[in-house]
Amino acid sequence: MKAADWRVIREIGYGVGAILFFAGFVAILYEEYRFFVKVAPYRELGIVGLLSGVILFVIGYISDQRFKEEEKLEGPPQVVETTVKEKFFCRYCGKENKPDATFCESCGKQLT
Numbered sequence: 001m002k003a004a005d006w007r008v009i010r011e012i013g014y015g016v017g018a019i020l021f022f023a024g025f026v027a028i029l030y031e032e033y034r035f036f037v038k039v040a041p042y043r044e045l046g047i048v049g050l051l052s053g054v055i056l057f058v059i060g061y062i063s064d065q066r067f068k069e070e071e072k073l074e075g076p077p078q079v080v081e082t083t084v085k086e087k088f089f090c091r092y093c094g095k096e097n098k099p100d101a102t103f104c105e106s107c108g109k110q111l112t
């Protein structure tokens, strides 16, 4: 997989993991104090949420490691060679000019 793919998994893993972990924590807290409903199986749900959150966090962490490895393998983004290597000839007199020249060195006519 490419570095970008691992990055997406890392974001999802951390993001959803954090939400589930927090939701699980709140559910367990709710189970302890029972603010509104007196009977609710929130402890089990909370534990499931917490565990899922931790697992997703681990997945996020692994993806983060893989992302960094892949990024190292792929190297920095390739810089496109913008310098024109080809020689530029005047279409009036045929004189060779620099690629960025606006006017011909020989006849003075406008290039391009």
Ligand SMILES: [Zn+2]
Binding pocket: 090, 091, 092, 093, 094, 095, 104, 105, 106, 107, 108, 109
């Ligand atoms: Zn010329």
